[in-house]
Amino acid sequence: MMVSVEVPVFKGRYLEPCIRSVLAQTSDRWRLSLVWDGGDQDSREILLALQADHHPRIRIWFTENQGIAKARHFLSARTEGDYILPLDDDDELAPEAVERLLDCARQNPWASLIRARRCFIDGVGAPVDQPQWFPFAPRAYQQGMVADVFNQAQPYMIRRSAYQRTEGWRGYAEFMGAGEDCDMFLQLEETGPFALLDAVLYRYRLHGDRASEDLTPAAAFDMWRRLADEALERMGLPLRRTGPLPPFQYEPLARSPLSPEDFLFLGPLGDEAVAALTTLGFQVETTRSPDDPGEAVAKVRASGKAGVCLLGADAVPRDRTAVEAAIARLNAERLDLVAALAAETTPPARADLLLMRREVLLATGGLDPWIPPPLRLADLWLHARRRDFSGGAIVATGLERAVGPAWREEDLAPIRAKWAGLDRLLAEAFGSGRRSTAREQAVQ
Numbered sequence: 001m002m003v004s005v006e007v008p009v010f011k012g013r014y015l016e017p018c019i020r021s022v023l024a025q026t027s028d029r030w031r032l033s034l035v036w037d038g039g040d041q042d043s044r045e046i047l048l049a050l051q052a053d054h055h056p057r058i059r060i061w062f063t064e065n066q067g068i069a070k071a072r073h074f075l076s077a078r079t080e081g082d083y084i085l086p087l088d089d090d091d092e093l094a095p096e097a098v099e100r101l102l103d104c105a106r107q108n109p110w111a112s113l114i115r116a117r118r119c120f121i122d123g124v125g126a127p128v129d130q131p132q133w134f135p136f137a138p139r140a141y142q143q144g145m146v147a148d149v150f151n152q153a154q155p156y157m158i159r160r161s162a163y164q165r166t167e168g169w170r171g172y173a174e175f176m177g178a179g180e181d182c183d184m185f186l187q188l189e190e191t192g193p194f195a196l197l198d199a200v201l202y203r204y205r206l207h208g209d210r211a212s213e214d215l216t217p218a219a220a221f222d223m224w225r226r227l228a229d230e231a232l233e234r235m236g237l238p239l240r241r242t243g244p245l246p247p248f249q250y251e252p253l254a255r256s257p258l259s260p261e262d263f264l265f266l267g268p269l270g271d272e273a274v275a276a277l278t279t280l281g282f283q284v285e286t287t288r289s290p291d292d293p294g295e296a297v298a299k300v301r302a303s304g305k306a307g308v309c310l311l312g313a314d315a316v317p318r319d320r321t322a323v324e325a326a327i328a329r330l331n332a333e334r335l336d337l338v339a340a341l342a343a344e345t346t347p348p349a350r351a352d353l354l355l356m357r358r359e360v361l362l363a364t365g366g367l368d369p370w371i372p373p374p375l376r377l378a379d380l381w382l383h384a385r386r387r388d389f390s391g392g393a394i395v396a397t398g399l400e401r402a403v404g405p406a407w408r409e410e411d412l413a414p415i416r417a418k419w420a421g422l423d424r425l426l427a428e429a430f431g432s433g434r435r436s437t438a439r440e441q442a443v444q
Helices: 015-023 041-052 068-076 097-107 180-188 217-235 271-279 293-303 321-332 358-364 373-386 409-418 423-430 438-443
Strands: 003-009 030-037 058-063 083-086 113-121 156-159 194-205 239-241 250-252 263-267 283-286 307-311 337-341 353-357 391-395
Touching (some): 003 097, 015 030, 015 041, 030 041, 030 068, 058 068, 068 180, 083 097, 097 156, 097 194, 217 358, 263 293, 307 321, 307 358, 321 353, 321 391, 353 373, 373 391, 373 409, 409 423
Parallel strands (some): 003 083, 030 058, 113 194, 263 283, 337 391
Antiparallel strands (some): 083 156, 239 250, 307 353, 337 353
């Protein structure tokens, strides 16, 4: 795996130690890309001298000033590393940054973003003992939406395949082009969860010339409000932000009951399943690749359907009972997703059918290609519950299935590694309990 270290350059005062910190990496799995963003003369001369050295792992561009967000977008569109590591021109990477981040990526290939810790340094690189401004912790969610939008900071490394599913780096002109990092965090968590690496790998330089010094607290709060509201709209979450300051709170909006006609059956379905679903009057969209969740999300957006239904491997519906019962449970209890199970003792993770409101798929990014196919519905259930979507289960009839062998503990290793620390949700997904049957739910 290769890391693209990307540096928009505007000022030259601290640029040389920034570049040296990349050259001093303990791993050679990096490429350094810099774009001179119409900055000062010192930075231009430093880059011209560096360009003359023809370093095999360094590329340099010169452009007119376009702002931090567009400069980052420019670089990410021209680099090719498996991961993107943004670096500011006045900061430094710890020598082991690339090595440690790549090690974490190998252990967590599902992570759309890996975030580590930073420390503060002064103008000469000496440590500064100052409390951190932003938390270093898992993000907090309410009914699918992140509450602590400010819970982000360098260093972070982005999986390129996740970045390619976003709209790229964006900022607000009225906030000096800022907001691109908060926005990127929001976009990326709609493609997959984050991983935290508890190691100090970034040196953030404190000095009076940082662009962030010009962003007032009032402007930052306004920016966070706008980013949160835009994310709500993008995912179609039926929520309204109620407070002016983060961590935000959200109130639910009214939403209409759903009917079978509101659902899209989606996935790499076999011919038998497609024929059965079509005969039963359901709308079906097959995906070409089970390992391209972006295709599924695009089909959901294009369909305009309010609900999505995913079938487990080898499951074929023979009548509408299971689907109608799951929808009845969804409507009656105002749930976000419902798992249809083979028996009362079957855990949600063994669902043959997973039915959800469309915003669940849009917020989670769909089935994770890094998880083995038999576990992908279970993983999606866990991801939705981690984002505080409400879930329920029914015992379904009308589904023909191939009964597979019982899971062994080693089969669950990818799931347990991905959702480590979420013991309650893991117990919920892989536990069992009394549930309504499809027939009982239809009567209710």
